[in-house]
Amino acid sequence: MTLQITLQIIYLIASVTFILGLKFLGNPSTARKGNLIAAFGMGIAIFGTIFLYTDANGHHLKNLPLIFGGLAVGTVIGWLAAKKVQMTAMPEMVSLFNGMGGACAMLISIIEFQHIQSTFAEPMAIAALLIPGASAALKGRLLIILLGMIIGSISFSGSMIAYGKLSGKVKDKSFGFQQFINIGLLAVILAFTWMAMMGESNQEFWFYLVLALSLLYGILFVMPIGGADMPVVISLLNSFTGVAAAFGGFLYDNKVMLVGGILVGSAGTLLTIVMCKAMNRSLLNVLIGNFGGGGKAAAASSSAGFEGAIKEVNASDTAILMKYAKKVIIVPGYGLAVAQAQHVVHELETLLESEGVEVKYAIHPVAGRMPGHMNVLLAESNVSYDKLVEMEEINPEFATTDVVLVVGANDVVNPAAKTDPSSPIYGMPILDVEAAAHVIVNKRSMKAGYAGIENELFYKPKTSMLFGDAKKALNQLVSEIKALG
């Protein structure tokens, strides 16, 4: 009894650390502490469960060596993966870990289902079912198991696809009526869930069918969504896994699982909506919009209409332009992350500052692959926090800027978002780089951005293209400026 109460108190403390952790994570100065607090709470909840948990008959947990073995394997792999991953690959990593959580919830449901099936087979259990209410309670338990499994497996397979897309292993794919097929599939899953729960026979068959269809649904759900929208999808799947964990909490009457799961479920859903707002799109639009497919079609039709020619510029001319400018704004994008150019861009910034040029960074809320991606990356190379200016603040400043250097960004500076209602990114707020005197765009090639659409900005008279890998081009720029003395 004392053990039970001690464990409950540990769970209570852990729940509080989760709430405090999320609270602190919302503020730059306390964020790191918040993460550590939540990690501490998780640690005591895990070890408390291992040593103090007892079932209804007062038995302690068995198989401790195997449990510790699993913990050890997971810790080593998780730790190494998290430590080794490049900052640029962070989004994929989060998606991968999220999928692991979903798979964990899925497996728990499968085991619990098998457990129910095997106890069902005993004559004693069937006799117990004749007690009024016992059958209803069993059905309730089955429903929770099923729902936990459905959400867990959708989150698992969806996260794997999101991971594949972000790391370039899986391409966007959509086919006609896909949205209807998805909705239909969801209806079928729910119908079969009913069969698995209420059916008198073949419960096992329906259960595993629901499992297979849920995994399929996760794949079909994420497949058509464009790569640029992946952060939103990962955030949504993140809250799914939270809900799956909460079902587990319901199943075991475990408060800490419930609190942790629901917190992430609700906070994650809100975070998803906030992210959509940053892109000025609705969640529904993201999920049904077929960003990737529609974008490519639009590109084909609109690219021919641009007037003007591409103007190329070399590093030495750019160097002169920047050195004698009063004010330079750098617009970083995913290209900067891919090329690992965060350090050299900081070098360029300090060099220009020493020449008396005012340098700022314009951070679009969705630059890179995740909101805040650029901030994390530039912070890594010691760029001062107050030099990173958010979109609303910096947009009026472009008019007084001599040179804008766009490094590997594309969609976030595409004027089509303002002018072309047929464009898939129409309505997304962009950085008004055109207001500046000169725009230098560093890109590897004329290839379209992540949304798959052409950018009229590149054809404007003010714009010059500095082709090449971001790291190489910026290095060249730095040495050219140094050579100017």
Add this chain to the structure above:
Amino acid sequence: MLSFINEHLQLIYLIVLMVFVGIELIGHVPSVLHTPLMSGANAIHGVVIIGSIIVMGEATHTISLVLGFLAVVLGTLNVVGGFVVTDRMLEMFKKKK
């Protein structure tokens, strides 16, 4: 249905309250912190590992032992990987003092 609600009233209260707490917590977070916050929340739902430990500790059949072991490994990946990745992201913010 009603008896189900009655039986789990405490848990249902907890769910409803936590939904509001979760919404309150994320209310006014600067977009800079969206990624670390998502990553931190990702680590927190790793709490599902508690379920896998309980399942594992009560397992007797070989198949549930195998699946349970896998669940513990995956859950640990979620927890450890999630917190370590988040810490790495935030470490970079901290340097900026």
